[in-house]
Amino acid sequence: MHKSVGIEGATRILVKRDADIVLVCQRARSLAADLKFSGNDQVALVIAISEIARNIILYAGEGEIFIKTVFDGDTPGICIVARDQGAGISDVSLALQDGYSTGGGLGVGLPGARRLMDEFEIDSKVGQGTTVAMIKWNR
């Protein structure tokens, strides 16, 4: 994971209801537009965030998402950190597999978000919660 990942200086948005997902996605999209991300990259970023945010509401009840601009030399990117204090994931590598779902879903959220972003890291402890950190670069 790139050294610039983190929550310092980031905008923090509480995620508790569906409307909060819309808010996070709007914020990310306008930031991506400001940074001249291509249309496809904007959609990819927003859908990845939407997946992670839905997981928070579905599996942890509530959490928070941090958004900020980061740089790798001259290359701008958007860093997303999503954090909750829910039940956590007992087998992260299983949860990252396509089609795996404990919630009757398609099981595409986590593996899909990983594919759509350039950098993706998930840290989860049972009983403590889950943190997903990801970056999309505008290369």
Added chain:
Amino acid sequence: MFMDDDFTDDAMSGVASTIQKLEDLLLVTVPRDLMDDQVLSLRREVVKHIRLYNSLWVLLDFSQVDICDSYFGRFIQSMANMVRLTGARVIISGLQDAVIETMVELGMTLPDVRAVLDLDEALAMSRTNGKVDADTSETELAELSFLDSSTFDFFEV
């Protein structure tokens, strides 16, 4: 007081108005911010209207939706499964190319669902195909004309 049957159910207000008949198609405008309770009433209404009009196709119009994530994928799939039980089929329209590409990359495959560009194409398809044969119309999102299979392979990890 005028009270249309369709509007007596509270959860239904705003849902019934999104369903319209067009020849053999049932046109369903998917709301931008689809919520869980709406999904249930929408599914119920769609089945009701298929029976009412003997519709052969249900066209889910996504032109109001700009973030089509797995939640919508799940919605499309459950709708397709249910509609299929009535003998009709689901078509989707109004998805921007970037959104379709992203859905494929996300890993969403929607067996048994056809995507078309717009209403014109949906109508043309329903006119030429008529009643579909359940065994021969399997079309996956990845098999669509504007997304060749190599695009899909590319996105597979």
